[in-house]
Amino acid sequence: MFRIVKFIKGVLFVFPISLIVYPFSTLFIFLYHFNKLIVWIYTNKKGLILNDFFSIKRDYQKRYKLYTALVTHFNLSNEPITYLEFGVAHGASFQWWLKENAHNDSAYFGFDTFEGLPENWGGFYAKGDMKADVPQIEDKRGKFIKGLFQNTLNSFIEEKRTLLLSDQRRIIHMDADLYSATLFTLSQLYPFFKKGDIIMFDEFNVPMHEFKAFKEFTDSFYIKLKPIAAVNNFYQTAFVVE
Ligand SMILES: C[S@@+](CC[C@H](N)C(=O)[O-])C[C@H]1O[C@@H](n2cnc3c(N)ncnc32)[C@H](O)[C@@H]1O
Known part of the structure; x- marks a missing residue:
């Protein structure tokens, strides 16, 4: 043969x-x-705490329903969390999560070029689209890290190693849309994942981007991420580290 x-x-x-x-x-x-x-x-598709598969219409507002389901299920309003968002743009989801948790020890970090996508995304968005000003927020627990993840994440990890290794639950929000950014970020954060951490994807069901990155990451690192909730036919999907 x-x-x-x-x-x-x-x-x-x-x-x-x-x-x-x-x-x-x-x-x-x-x-x-x-x-x-x-x-x-x-x-x-079975056994999730929230799942609307199959729905005819995509409603982007449903992602807040998913966040609320996670907060309720894991009782996230009052426990200290480390929230890392990759792809912030104007900060809509970042600010939602910031308002939702009241604990003083919670820490929020949002990563973005703030100069738009670093490469074309599918046939729909071009390099530079989604450019936004760094959001202005009052809450001192939130910080933004400007630049390509590929340039900023490793020094961030060095600086925040103790926090990242702590027992404080990590909530990782992947909203960079791109295969490259998603795969890079998950691979770098892998050593810090602990049982109970939550990983959300905002465009999970895009075959050549977040889904492909998720598959390659989980297959290569032998990590088990359990789907816990999804809306918009798995466009937004959340996982818990097992
Ligand atoms: C869909 S937007 C984020 C939307 C936001 N989470 C919200 O709630 O509206 C995607 C963002 O990812 C950022 N992004 C994509 N790849 C990146 C990379 N490699 N480094 C830094 N930012 C990146 C883009 O600049 C863009 O602002």
């Missing part, structure tokens, strides 16, 4: 007929990841 595969590979090297199908490869790759997503949804 191995010799046959080796032979076919050799033939394709010499007669590169793959070049004919190459223009269609993006479509094939998309379909591959889309099918993985469908399989994932049908394997994981």
Whole structure:
């Protein structure tokens, strides 16, 4: 069998007929990841504390319903939390979470270039879209870290190592949309994940971005993230570290 595969590979090297199908490869790759997503949804759609699959209409406001379900289920209003949001823009979700928790020891960090997406996102958003001013907030527990995650996250980790290693529950909110940003961030934060930490995705069901990053991360790091709540057909999905 191995010799046959080796032979076919050799033939394709010499007669590169793959070049004919190459223009269609993006479509094939998309379909591959889309099918993985469908399989994932049908394997994981039961037993969540909130799930609207299948709903015809997407309603972005439903993400607040998901946040509220998490706060109620995990009793998050009064316990100290470490909230890390990747992709802040104007700060809508960041401020929601900031208002929701009253504990003085809670710490909130929001990461963003504030200069927009660092690369095109699918066919819909271009590099530089979503540019926003750093949000002005009164609550001293919240801080923003401006710059590419790829440039800022590692020094942040060094500076906040003690907090990140503490028993304070981490809530990680992935809202950068991009495959690259999502995979990079999860990989760097992996050593700090503890049982009970919550990881939310804002665009989970986008096959070639957050979903692909999630799959590759969980498959490569052998980490088990249990889906706990989802809205908008898994567009927004939350997990708990097991
Ligand atoms: C959808 S917006 C965030 C929305 C926000 N969480 C809200 O509640 O409205 C995505 C943000 O991710 C940021 N982003 C994407 N990739 C990034 C990266 N590698 N480094 C820093 N920021 C990034 C973009 O600048 C953009 O502002």
